Amino acid sequence: MTDHAKPEVPAFDWPEFPAGLVWLVGAGPGDPGLLSLLGLHALRQADVVIHDALVNPQILEWRKQGAQAEYAGKRGGRPSADQRDISARLVELAKAGKRVLRLKGGDPFVFGRGGEEVQTLLDADVPVRVTPGVSAGIGGLAYAGIPVTHRLTNQVVTFLTGHDLKNDTTPSIDWQAIARGSPVLVMYMALRHIDRIAARLIEAGRAKEEPVAVVTNATLPNMKVLETTLATCAADVVETGLTAPAIICVGKVVSLRAMTDWLGSSEG
Numbered sequence: 500m501t502d503h504a505k506p507e508v509p510a511f512d513w514p515e516f517p518a519g520l521v522w523l524v525g526a527g528p529g530d531p532g533l534l535s536l537l538g539l540h541a542l543r544q545a546d547v548v549i550h551d552a553l554v555n556p557q558i559l560e561w562r563k564q565g566a567q568a569e570y571a572g573k574r575g576g577r578p579s580a581d582q583r584d585i586s587a588r589l590v591e592l593a594k595a596g597k598r599v600l601r602l603k604g605g606d607p608f609v610f611g612r613g614g615e616e617v618q619t620l621l622d623a624d625v626p627v628r629v630t631p632g633v634s635a636g637i638g639g640l641a642y643a644g645i646p647v648t649h650r651l652t653n654q655v656v657t658f659l660t661g662h663d664l665k666n667d668t669t670p671s672i673d674w675q676a677i678a679r680g681s682p683v684l685v686m687y688m689a690l691r692h693i694d695r696i697a698a699r700l701i702e703a704g705r706a707k708e709e710p711v712a713v714v715t716n717a718t719l720p721n722m723k724v725l726e727t728t729l730a731t732c733a734a735d736v737v738e739t740g741l742t743a744p745a746i747i748c749v750g751k752v753v754s755l756r757a758m759t760d761w762l763g764s765s766e767g
């Protein structure tokens with residue numbers, strides 16, 4: 500393996516990764532360069548890495564030689580490991596004295612069930628450390644040239660998930676309150692229900708012409724950015740054939756792309 504493929508962790512007084520600890524790390528939205536230095540340090544120490552589907556395989560390549568990598572992913576619509584099984588596996592490995600790295604896409608506490616995993620681990624007396632990651636709803640949009648806040652457009656931004664706990668239809672969200680109170684909405688796991696979500700926002704008073712961006716595979720070489728409107732987004736998603744993972748951003752910040760698209764990312 501080349502030096503390029505195994506980045507060095509710079510010298511610093513990094514925290515210890517003791518045996519029996521579960522270190523929960525956010526891997527970022529895709530671009531391996533967005534992994535934090537703490538994340539890389541943890542990765543170079545871990546005996547076993549339990550990762551989600553959205554973690555870039557390149558990042559897994561950076562693990563210590565001989566370290567195990569186990570997939571424990573959950574993707575909407577596909578068979579996936581039960582959350583209880585994942586937590587039980589983390590407990591089992593930690594109690595066996597492993598240094599366990601739990602690597603999750605984006606930030607582990609943003610729609611990632613990291614909170615549930617930490618609760619289960621602490622209940623089982625397993626020590627835990629958490630290192631945040633760049634969340635797709637902020638960092639992914641930045642790669643699409645969309646600032647989630649801008650002084651001239653919004654002092655509020657709302658992050659929401661398009662799935663409820665049962666994984667169907669729109670969640671129990673107060674669309675009226677959000678439509679009135681939040682000029683910018685950033686939606687995770689919302690592609691499948693974009694038609695219903697857009698309809699609810701229009702019903703709740705948002706303008707049909709309001710700009711919407713759908714960003715798929717954000718920060719990766721195959722990133723696509725579709726600029727559309729609330730009225731047309733559902734049809735445009737079907738027409739362009741865009742597929743998950745996608746972040747959907749509603750609000751005036753989307754129009755700023757004309758000036759802030761530093762990557763010159765192509766239209767979907």
Ligand code: SAH
Binds near residue numbers: 528529605611718
């Ligand atoms: N913890 C993650 C989110 C997990 S939920 C985070 O902080 O980013 C999974 C959802 O995140 C996906 O359905 C999608 O909505 C979003 N997502 C994650 N990575 C993405 C990417 N590279 N591009 C677009 N959306 C992404």
